[in-house]
């Protein structure tokens with residue numbers, strides 16, 4: 001039981017990203033005495049709202065809420081803790097240089113010269129994708145099956161999974177799913193559609209946040225993941241930016257009794273006799289607990305905080321080998337007014353605006369990062385949230401764009417000049433669609449993958465804490481020995497995006513980890 005006079009807790013959570021907050025909330029709800037230690041001055045990790053300039057604010061990394069688990073939202077009652085949406089279920093608009101833009105919704109598409117046959121195929125294709133996503137969604141919400149150490153829960157999960165694939169989907173759809181699962185998105189889309197703008201926009205969804213282009217194997221699965229998580233892929237804009245989501249999670253955690261300390265960087269996770277005993281902060285303070293769950297990156301956790309000497313050499317090697325290459329940058333622009341996008345009404349601009357004209361354009365943009373260069377003609381996902389949320393900009397507006405591709409290891413480094421040059425490339429790219437944007441800009445900033453590592457601890461700038469590729473997913477994530485959130489060390493767990501099911505503001509990793517901790521299965 002708890003004895004805070006000795007700085008003792010049931011569980012210590014290292015890191016207050018959204019997954020850490022969710023994990024803490026579930027554990028506290030289950031009666032555990034939980035301490036959360038966050039290095040930064042605020043919780044939220046890569047899901048915060050930050051000051052841009054003057055009274056203007058932006059969502060720093062994540063800007064759209066499209067993956068949050070409805071179960072997490074309901075269980076923690078986030079609405080009663082202040083979570084509100086300023087726009088829900090917005091469309092994606094694939095921008096076209098000639099102004100013939102395409103509007104994409106769950107199963108309907110219009111504009112962009114889409115033919116009747118492509119529009120019909122889109123409906124059929126997306127309906128099937130939502131069926132597949134339903135099956136995949138079941139796997140997102142549970143710990144991966146432990147193939148080395150099958151317990152009763154694993155056997156039940158395996159049976160349910162088999163049932164869902166074979167009987168809910170049916171033999172024909174299951175065989176089609178198995179055919180497609182390892183494919184690249186380009187081959188899948190080329191089999192289905194003719195319209196280049198449609199294929200460009202859909203392929204962008206498969207590569208967003210990854211180190212892949214449409215031709216890279218296996219990213220049909222990342223395409224499905226987007227739909228499988230959250231509310232069937234619906235895209236929302238949280239009121240107050242992404243920081244409002246994590247503020248609600250923090251409020252829920254505190255209401256359940258979690259003690260949260262910010263500005264508390266954990267230096268080491270302490271181990272005695274092959275079991276975790278607690279943590280030591282950089283300032284030397286020690287906190288005790290028999291269970292520690294880390295929301296920090298897996299490499300940071302194992303190699304820096306616990307230390308390799310507490311694990312088998314093979315395990316340490318596998319952790320060191322986890323690929324974590326980031327290829328997305330972010331730009332934030334303070335505007336004195338909304339720029340005009342040729343062919344779009346002001347009311348359209350609240351939607352998710354995507355620049356990805358063709359699959360080949362996306363692939364060409366990706367080519368650069370392989371050689372340590374930035375894309376000369378980058379792809380983008382743009383949001384102007386202040387159109388529906390004046391709390392982000394009392395006067396004027398803010399625009400944020402996730403930009404692909406920018407490498408972590410830029411040839412010559414991210415010098416002041418390299419940053420200014422790439423920011424200029426990005427603004428010029430938006431100006432192709434919104435010619436008067438330059439007149440409206442008050443201030444603009446670029447966040448590189450290196451900044452993401454420095455500011456938010458996203459090693460390599462990878463927003464999933466480890467690339468989402470077939471060999472690093474499901475029971476192989478982050479490495480097979482830790483796929484059920486527990487590391488091969490008594491009392492040591494992970495609860496962040498580096499674990500199954502990966503990144504995106506889902507809360508699923510945090511929830512799944514909490515349920516495993518509560519279950520108390522030992523390795």
Ligand SMILES: Cc1cc2nc3c(=O)[nH]c(=O)nc-3n(C[C@H](O)[C@H](O)[C@H](O)COP(=O)(O)OP(=O)(O)OC[C@H]3O[C@@H](n4cnc5c(N)ncnc54)[C@H](O)[C@@H]3O)c2cc1C
Pocket residue numbers: 014015016017018019020037038039040043044045046047060061062063064065066067209264265266267295296297300328329330402452456457458462463464495496497498502503504505506
């Ligand atoms: C540019 C960009 C755009 C994105 N866009 C979207 C989007 O639109 N929608 C979406 O859903 N997702 C998006 N994402 C992904 C999403 O932001 C992340 O996957 C998610 O926030 C990860 O959450 P997490 O809680 O697992 O980890 P993190 O948010 O990384 O949290 C980890 C926490 O641990 C703390 N920490 C680390 N080390 C220590 C230590 N030693 N001591 C104490 N604390 C420590 C960190 O400070 C941090 O707060 C985007 C990411 C990026 C980078």
